Amino acid sequence: MEQRLPVNGAQGDLLRLVATGGAESRADLARLSGLAASSVSLRVEELIAAGLLSEEGSGTSRGGRRPRRLRLSPTAGVLAVADLGANHVRLGVLDLSGAPLVVEERPCAIAKGPEATLDLVTAAFDSLLAAHVPGDVPLRGVGTGVPGPVDPATLRVVTPSRMPGWNNFPVAEHLANRYDLPILVENDANLMAAGEARWWPGSRNLMVLKAGTGIGCGVITDGRLHRGRGAAGDISHVRVLSDSSVLCACGHPDCLEAYASGAALMSALAEAGIVVERPADIVGLVDDAVPSATSLVRGAGRRIGEVLTVLVNFFNPDVIAVGGSLSAAEPLITAIRAAVYERCLPLATRDLEIAPARAGRDGALVGAGALLLESALAG
Amino acid sequence: MEQRLPVNGAQGDLLRLVATGGAESRADLARLSGLAASSVSLRVEELIAAGLLSEEGSGTSRGGRRPRRLRLSPTAGVLAVADLGANHVRLGVLDLSGAPLVVEERPCAIAKGPEATLDLVTAAFDSLLAAHVPGDVPLRGVGTGVPGPVDPATLRVVTPSRMPGWNNFPVAEHLANRYDLPILVENDANLMAAGEARWWPGSRNLMVLKAGTGIGCGVITDGRLHRGRGAAGDISHVRVLSDSSVLCACGHPDCLEAYASGAALMSALAEAGIVVERPADIVGLVDDAVPSATSLVRGAGRRIGEVLTVLVNFFNPDVIAVGGSLSAAEPLITAIRAAVYERCLPLATRDLEIAPARAGRDGALVGAGALLLESALAG
DNA sequence: CCCACTTCCTTCGATCTCGAAGATATGGCG
DNA sequence: CGCCATATCTTCGAGATCGAAGGAAGTGGG
Numbered sequence A, B: 001m002e003q004r005l006p007v008n009g010a011q012g013d014l015l016r017l018v019a020t021g022g023a024e025s026r027a028d029l030a031r032l033s034g035l036a037a038s039s040v041s042l043r044v045e046e047l048i049a050a051g052l053l054s055e056e057g058s059g060t061s062r063g064g065r066r067p068r069r070l071r072l073s074p075t076a077g078v079l080a081v082a083d084l085g086a087n088h089v090r091l092g093v094l095d096l097s098g099a100p101l102v103v104e105e106r107p108c109a110i111a112k113g114p115e116a117t118l119d120l121v122t123a124a125f126d127s128l129l130a131a132h133v134p135g136d137v138p139l140r141g142v143g144t145g146v147p148g149p150v151d152p153a154t155l156r157v158v159t160p161s162r163m164p165g166w167n168n169f170p171v172a173e174h175l176a177n178r179y180d181l182p183i184l185v186e187n188d189a190n191l192m193a194a195g196e197a198r199w200w201p202g203s204r205n206l207m208v209l210k211a212g213t214g215i216g217c218g219v220i221t222d223g224r225l226h227r228g229r230g231a232a233g234d235i236s237h238v239r240v241l242s243d244s245s246v247l248c249a250c251g252h253p254d255c256l257e258a259y260a261s262g263a264a265l266m267s268a269l270a271e272a273g274i275v276v277e278r279p280a281d282i283v284g285l286v287d288d289a290v291p292s293a294t295s296l297v298r299g300a301g302r303r304i305g306e307v308l309t310v311l312v313n314f315f316n317p318d319v320i321a322v323g324g325s326l327s328a329a330e331p332l333i334t335a336i337r338a339a340v341y342e343r344c345l346p347l348a349t350r351d352l353e354i355a356p357a358r359a360g361r362d363g364a365l366v367g368a369g370a371l372l373l374e375s376a377l378a379g
Numbered sequence C: 001c002c003c004a005c006t007t008c009c010t011t012c013g014a015t016c017t018c019g020a021a022g023a024t025a026t027g028g029c030g
Numbered sequence D: 001c002g003c004c005a006t007a008t009c010t011t012c013g014a015g016a017t018c019g020a021a022g023g024a025a026g027t028g029g030g
Helices: A009-019 A026-033 A037-049 A114-132 A171-178 A188-197 A256-260 A262-271 A279-287 A291-315 A330-343 A363-377 B009-019 B026-033 B037-049 B114-132 B171-178 B188-197 B256-260 B262-271 B279-287 B291-315 B330-343 B363-377
Strands: A053-058 A068-072 A078-084 A088-095 A100-107 A139-146 A183-187 A206-211 A215-221 A319-323 A353-356 B053-058 B068-072 B078-084 B088-095 B100-107 B139-146 B183-187 B206-211 B215-221 B319-323 B353-356
Touching: A009 A026, A009 A037, A009 A068, A009 A363, A026 A037, A026 A068, A037 A053, A078 A114, A078 A188, A078 A363, A088 A114, A088 A363, A100 A114, A100 A363, A114 A139, A114 A171, A139 A171, A139 A188, A139 A363, A171 A183, A183 A188, A183 A363, A188 A206, A188 A215, A188 A319, A188 A363, A206 A291, A215 A256, A215 A291, A215 B291, A256 A262, A256 A291, A262 A279, A262 A291, A279 A291, A291 A330, A291 B215, A291 B291, A319 A330, A330 A353, B009 B026, B009 B037, B009 B068, B009 B363, B026 B037, B026 B068, B037 B053, B078 B114, B078 B188, B078 B363, B088 B114, B088 B363, B100 B114, B100 B363, B114 B139, B114 B171, B139 B171, B139 B188, B139 B363, B171 B183, B183 B188, B183 B363, B188 B206, B188 B215, B188 B319, B188 B363, B206 B291, B215 B256, B215 B291, B256 B262, B256 B291, B262 B279, B262 B291, B279 B291, B291 B330, B319 B330, B330 B353
Parallel strands: A078 A139, A139 A183, A206 A319, A319 A353, B078 B139, B139 B183, B206 B319, B319 B353
Antiparallel strands: A053 A068, A078 A088, A088 A100, A206 A215, B053 B068, B078 B088, B088 B100, B206 B215
16 A cells, blocks of 8 residues: 555644645634644644644734744655646646645657656656755655546546557556555646636636647536546537538547647648647737637637536536636637626526636646645545 | 534434435444444434434344344424425425425415415425324424525525516525524425435436426536536526527527427427427327327437537536436437437446436425435534 | 733643443354 | 354443633734
């Protein structure tokens, strides 16, 4: 069995509250955990003795004695996380709170297959850890995001569309052979959703849309990642209304992905004589007010928005956060908003916020950290 | 504050486990609750002393000493629940486990407005309780389902389409004036989902479709009812693909409801010269192999199935249970299955079960009982 | 400056919960 | 029928948790 953090249940709750930024003092912990103040003090002493928490000066008074501020100890440990894309991998070392200590991006063709890719990732982890983490700070967990569906029961990649050689590959087991630690393997959009959730603390139900080369979606219900049977959140193969008929790689006509994904926009632009390398380049064209690019992006947003109308009525989220490399294109989110507000029930949209993702480029890495912390704390 | 059951947290967990049928003995309780066997025995003694549990003979041996079977005490209390429909109300008295002690249906036009309707309901409750419940058995909660959206924050009906005079009416407050007890007001499809959930104990994520006069849908995520902001589960105003264009009462064209609801089928049949009184009558026509009825029902199923494809990919449920008065028409569910399996991702459908609802006609009442038990146990 | 008031945190005895050990009851097997 | 394996339930001391009380450290108002 992999090594978890040396904490019992109550200690874990407290550590989680400090790590996720909910609590900064013993008094905060008592309020948020529901435990008695005396019990909190006892557990905190133990956590400090174990080197997981440390006291660091005092906070600001709220009208009485100043609290003694609690922080994760710098030596509590780190997490190594990666987010695999089609052509690049983003790697990071986080502290247990999920805050990135160092992040880098390396070229990495996922099509080279799982073994080569994962070897590159673990080698990169090793060099990052050696260069940026003191020897007395332990590694507490390892995780990676993949651009395809992951079976939550086996942590294998299943029927991915753009990952030749990965189908049914036991990613988690492969990593577990190198690290005797909690291992996380998760779909990239789901990681993004988990990361984004921290930025919307008042919202229990989120949809996080990832608009990049493909179209992904992660779902947070009641504050927790919704996995379903492993495929939850897929919206790219939904049928959209269309005059003409385009066949998608999945074998069905008129999938959303065939009209509104970054890949689809790139080929549409190519037909118009404009060749770009990556979906992110489309944002530049839109910023430069290239009419065909703007029009295409707006059309993609409208189509995505039409699909979202169904889901908004059904799922009734508090927030739709739009991320991914295309999300920086202003017309995309505007068109999504227009479609959703026009077609959805007033009751479903009255408090709905449709906004750019707040977590930034490292959202998926932060999400991996958040989920790994749970694994490391779970009994 | 309304009176709750006189139990503390641990006692409540144990009582819930017995009430929902998960546990029948102290040993079961110890296994399922995670508490120590000794603690379970203590709490059970208290619950028996309080008259909430009773010991009733012994169960079957599993290779050792026979367990002493635990049951809800017959004097533990009852719940009064109702399910308002357009023209009828279904009323019942349940024990705390949600098992119906008596159920009856009365004509009741919801269009007469909230005060008249609720007065009828409370009068019916009073007579049912007087006739079927001994005086020493206390009423522990009151709940009703309504055929429209309910704001979970205020327990008011909001923007209902077929309930004139009900908009923003404080249903819960009105009932609370008569009963100093936990009060439940919930959408009827949501109640059906809560009731159905008990019949699929291994499934954490369910969609429950109610095909009757309208089309409703209740969602269970991770075993709990998903309310969103109050409108969750609405699928009746999703746009469907169509050659012609039909305007829905909501003001948008081509809503699912305008094609596939019982009301829509009835008016389509009327145009074909076949006049029926209630959606349930359509089932009889289908059973008698009236071609136009069968064809219409099959078309409705296909349209519903097409909408469900989007939701299955997104939500990835374990089960879609189909209930409501139309669900007895075999072609409906067959057509739904065909559409979903044809268009959804294999990953999303590989373990998906699409089946008739198991809870039967009293599903909504049982669901109300399940939710009321939670309210009565919650701190 | 003094004093009332708030907040933070710890001390301490009462209470709750746990786990090990034992008492009780049963089925299976020779 | 007697014995053992198994399961159920209770007893009891050890340890965890709690709430009340109080000490510590600040704020703010006369």
